[in-house]
Amino acid sequence: xxxxxxxxxxxxxxxxxxxxxxxxxxxxxxxxxxxxxxxxxxxxxxxxxxxxxxxxxxxxxxxxxxxxxxxxxxxxxxxxxxxxxxxxxxxxxxxxxxxxxxxxxxxxxxxxxxxxxxxxxxxxxxxxxxxxxxxxxxxxxxxxxxxxxxxxxxxxxxxxxxxxxxxxxxxxxxxxxxxxxxxxxxxxxxxxxxxxxxxxxxxxxxxxxxxxxxxxxxxxxxxxxxxxxxxxxxxxxxxxxxxxxxxxxxxxxxxxxxxxxxxxxxxxxxxxxxxxxxxxxxxxxxxxxxxxxxxxxxx
Amino acid sequence: xxxxxxxxxxxxxxxxxxxxxxxxxxxxxxxxxxxxxxxxxxxxxxxxxxxxxxxxxxxxxxxxxxxxxxxxxxxxxxxxxxxxxxxxxxxxxxxxxxxxxxxxxxxxxxxxxxxxxxxxxxxxxxxxxxxxxxxxxxxxxxxxxxxxxxxxxxxxxxxxxxxxxxxxxxxxxxxxxxxxxxxxxxxxxxxxxxxxxxxxxxxxxxxxxxxxxxxxxxxxxxxxxxxxxxxxxxxxxxxxxxxxxxxxxxxxxxxxxxxxxxxxxxxxxxxxxxxxxxxxxxxxxxxxxxxxxxxxxxxxxxxxxxxxxxxxxxxxxxxxxxxxxxxxxxxxxxxxxxxxxxxxxxx
Ligand SMILES: Nc1ncnc2c1ncn2[C@@H]1O[C@H](COP(=O)(O)OP(=O)(O)OP(=O)(O)O)[C@@H](O)[C@H]1O
Ligand SMILES: Nc1ncnc2c1ncn2[C@@H]1O[C@H](COP(=O)(O)OP(=O)(O)OP(=O)(O)O)[C@@H](O)[C@H]1O
Ligand code: SF4
Ligand SMILES: [Mg+2]
Ligand SMILES: [Mg+2]
Numbered sequence: 001x002x003x004x005x006x007x008x009x010x011x012x013x014x015x016x017x018x019x020x021x022x023x024x025x026x027x028x029x030x031x032x033x034x035x036x037x038x039x040x041x042x043x044x045x046x047x048x049x050x051x052x053x054x055x056x057x058x059x060x061x062x063x064x065x066x067x068x069x070x071x072x073x074x075x076x077x078x079x080x081x082x083x084x085x086x087x088x089x090x091x092x093x094x095x096x097x098x099x100x101x102x103x104x105x106x107x108x109x110x111x112x113x114x115x116x117x118x119x120x121x122x123x124x125x126x127x128x129x130x131x132x133x134x135x136x137x138x139x140x141x142x143x144x145x146x147x148x149x150x151x152x153x154x155x156x157x158x159x160x161x162x163x164x165x166x167x168x169x170x171x172x173x174x175x176x177x178x179x180x181x182x183x184x185x186x187x188x189x190x191x192x193x194x195x196x197x198x199x200x201x202x203x204x205x206x207x208x209x210x211x212x213x214x215x216x217x218x219x220x221x222x223x224x225x226x227x228x229x230x231x232x233x234x235x236x237x238x239x240x241x242x243x244x245x246x247x248x249x250x251x252x253x254x255x256x257x258x259x260x261x262x263x264x265x266x267x268x269x270x271x272x273x274x275x276x277x278x279x280x281x282x283x284x285x286x287x288x289x290x291x292x293x294x295x296x297x298x299x
Numbered sequence: 300x301x302x303x304x305x306x307x308x309x310x311x312x313x314x315x316x317x318x319x320x321x322x323x324x325x326x327x328x329x330x331x332x333x334x335x336x337x338x339x340x341x342x343x344x345x346x347x348x349x350x351x352x353x354x355x356x357x358x359x360x361x362x363x364x365x366x367x368x369x370x371x372x373x374x375x376x377x378x379x380x381x382x383x384x385x386x387x388x389x390x391x392x393x394x395x396x397x398x399x400x401x402x403x404x405x406x407x408x409x410x411x412x413x414x415x416x417x418x419x420x421x422x423x424x425x426x427x428x429x430x431x432x433x434x435x436x437x438x439x440x441x442x443x444x445x446x447x448x449x450x451x452x453x454x455x456x457x458x459x460x461x462x463x464x465x466x467x468x469x470x471x472x473x474x475x476x477x478x479x480x481x482x483x484x485x486x487x488x489x490x491x492x493x494x495x496x497x498x499x500x501x502x503x504x505x506x507x508x509x510x511x512x513x514x515x516x517x518x519x520x521x522x523x524x525x526x527x528x529x530x531x532x533x534x535x536x537x538x539x540x541x542x543x544x545x546x547x548x549x550x551x552x553x554x555x556x557x558x559x560x561x562x563x564x565x566x567x568x569x570x571x572x573x574x575x576x577x578x579x580x581x582x583x584x585x586x587x588x589x590x591x592x593x594x595x596x597x598x599x600x601x602x603x604x605x606x607x608x609x610x611x612x613x614x615x616x617x618x619x620x621x622x623x624x625x626x627x628x629x630x631x632x633x634x635x636x637x638x639x640x641x642x643x644x645x646x
Contacts, residue, residue: 048480101422159363184505189579193591217581258509260538
């Protein structure tokens with residue numbers, strides 16, 4: 001039996017003093033395990049402020065848990081101190097942060113991040129080799145180096161910046177990607193490109209992905225397992241499809257019921273007008289099939 | 300399980316447009332940069348015409364980096380070089396006759412900003428002053444303009460925060476002590492506590508869970524109905540459009556390619572790009588594979604000639620490669636810019 005890829009044992013975290021005047025429990029008693037050799041998309045959804053990003057920061061070893069232990073391939077993250085160990089850990093576990101506007105230094109050109117990551121983790125020497133790595137990663141997310149070369153963060157749109165962040169995380173060839181709301185800033189079509197990319201990373205490269213999101217529909221679409229958090233605690237966990245189709249906990253039920261539908265309900269006036277003007281209700285076959293790349297394909 | 304589609308008040312029919320609050324006419328705004336004597340232009344807003352009525356919620360969706368934020372920045376006159384208005388006009392009419400926002404003197408502009416216009420930038424949750432408690436941000440931004448005694452003002456602020464599911468004690472917090480979604484709601488509260496006549500919001504609900512998102516949308520619709528305000532709302536979330544906006548415009552490569560009452564647009568999108576966008580939406584319980592759009596997004600520095608969608612369009616014809624399709628009202632209230640759609644509807 002190989003050691004689990006990631007194991008959280010009773011993780012807790014409190015923030016002291018501050019705005020609440022007394023200690024708040026941001027995360028309380030969270031446990032779960034991702035197995036080695038069984039790559040999966042593990043979704044974390046839940047209330048805003050329920051501790052999802054805090055949990056992500058602890059898994060990335062950027063914040064120490066207040067209680068409990070996090071083991072990566074059997075090793076307690078608290079024991080990872082030496083520079084070489086930290087680097088090995090960071091190569092294996094890569095973040096995509098919630099907010100790309102925050103994640104990039106506004107005074108630094110974004111392509112420099114990619115070159116630095118390529119240099120640091122793949123040993124790519126020289127600009128040509130680094131640019132090749134960067135371009136390859138950018139293509140996986142529907143961008144190219146030509147589009148972003150020399151640009152500062154404010155010169156890119158929110159969606160472009162978020163994709164640069166994902167591309168950067170792919171360069172070291174991680175075993176685990178911790179993606180905190182990676183698609184919240186991008187259009188629906190690109191969202192599918194990115195989640196299909198996650199699926200392909202899982203299926204073809206064996207990468208596990210912790211996918212934090214408020215988008216229940218994409219969570220349903222790609223996740224294997226899911227946990228639902230409220231006020232720092234996991235209130236429901238299980239098979240993603242089962243949990244989302246038939247939630248049991250009152251908060252999960254509320255969450256599921258609050259999902260807005262993009263399908264407009266009743267026929268409306270304009271449609272009646274159109275019918276009168278002799279336009280059939282479905283004048284076109286859905287273009288999706290012919291327009292779209294094959295599912296799972298990455299441009 | 301049945302989906303509760305219409306928790307918010309149902310969208311009303313498009314209001315009559317004789318006196319729009321906002322009238323954007325052939326607007327062009329480019330990022331203009333000079334490197335060593337070479338000029339580079341990014342045509343982020345390239346010939347956009349639209350009108351927004353009083354009491355109307357107008358939505359904008361479209362491809363990432365198609366120029367949505369640039370457009371609304373330009374509309375709010377919140378631009379600075381290298382983004383410049385190259386052509387066209389932006390006129391607001393708050394009951395005193397239409398005025399071009401780019402022709403106002405600084406004093407008149409400031410007056411409109413505070414009295415009528417509120418703009419929530421994309422990612423604005425990160426511009427909260429990091430070293431000031433949230434309470435101070437409210438005092439800095441809103442207190443002077445509301446002309447209320449302090450206790451009444453604070454009561455108003457707390458009541459407003461409650462509508463967004465935020466406890467009054469967030470006022471004591473520094474921005475970094477709040478989660479992403481909490482900060483996002485704080486910025487929305489800041490921008491709406493004065494109940495402006497025109498609210499411009501760029502992706503204001505991306506960091507929110509769906510329960511909280513619903514309260515934010517209800518609050519925005521509430522203010523809009525109480526005040527008869529107009530709202531210009533940019534989001535990628537088509538479900539939000541379906542439930543909030545009255546009309547929806549779709550942008551692709553710096554241009555508006557389709558515009559219609561939201562429900563007809565979502566039910567029967569006409570433009571090939573919009574049809575792809577709507578078809579790619581995943582749904583809980585739907586196991587069919589969905590895919591993103593083929594090909595790469597167009598460069599706005601060197602956009603494709605003719606219809607900018609032609610390199611990725613399955614219906615592209617010869618004319619598409621040379622002639623840009625005009626934006627035309629092809630069905631009542633439904634504007635589309637596409638040669639194929641026009642031919643199809645004409646025959
Ligand atoms: N540095 C800090 N100091 C004090 N409290 C903090 C700090 N960071 C986070 N918190 C609190 O911890 C709780 C969890 O925050 P976290 O960012 O993990 O939530 P989240 O689930 O990611 O929310 P969202 O969906 O809005 O991003 C919140 O109540 C937040 O206010
Ligand atoms: N300061 C700038 N200098 C040069 N180009 C810029 C600048 N800001 C934005 N751009 C470019 O203008 C184009 C439009 O950007 P904009 O932010 O308006 O897109 P958007 O539709 O809002 O995208 P998103 O949905 O990702 O937020 C993009 O190609 C972007 O790279
Ligand atoms: S004008 Fe031509 S290329 Fe453009 S969307 Fe219509 S059919 Fe496609
Ligand atoms: Mg978060
Ligand atoms: Mg934008």
